Amino acid sequence: MKHIVVISQQAPYAQQSLKEALDLLLIFAAIDQEVTWLIEGDAVFALAAEQQPKLLGQKDFTKALKMLELYDIDSLYVCAESLTDRGMDDSALILDVKTALTQDKQALLAKATQVVVL
Template identity: 50%
Template sequence: MSQCSPFDDLHIRDALDMTLIFAAVDQNISWLFSGPAVLALKKQQQPNMLGIKDFFKNIKTLEIYDVENIYVCEKSLLDYGLNKNDLLLDVQALNFDQQKALIKTQQHVVNL
């Protein structure tokens, strides 16, 4: 689960690296983006203009590694004026109760 802004520290980058590592060894991964973390999925970003390395394009590699369980907080999308068409990947938007249910079904939860 990611809740931090993609422009602060390296939380999203670390989560992406961890997800790709586990996916490479055939683990079934679910990734939930909530709060400002949903901004990491926004299309046509230019982080280089902020002096940040462009790792956002690497998020598209999740499809290559068969990471298909990508979720976003429905409220967070609304808070940032986004909809699913604004995002790099095909995601499933979840309300709060659906997020709680998803988290309960996971064997392990990592919050970055």
């Protein structure tokens, strides 16, 4: 079994990269791969409550994030520095994620068989 780390760095509605990351996670989990999702940079905005993507003409994919639990994907990490830089903290996030410091991210990457950055 491979351990795949998917890293999201792009803002949630600027491109489709977060939706693509979510799709990848679900596909990898469906074929019994161990998957971890690391959310950093502007991608942390995808976890903020009270989003209104319809104002941008976008479909709200945050409901699909609940699918992660159905696929037993529980290795979800958010970069602590990215949250702080954007004036956020983990108490305001829509998912239960672990915060990752730099050394935590390095440990995740060291365990990975494959890393996908979107």
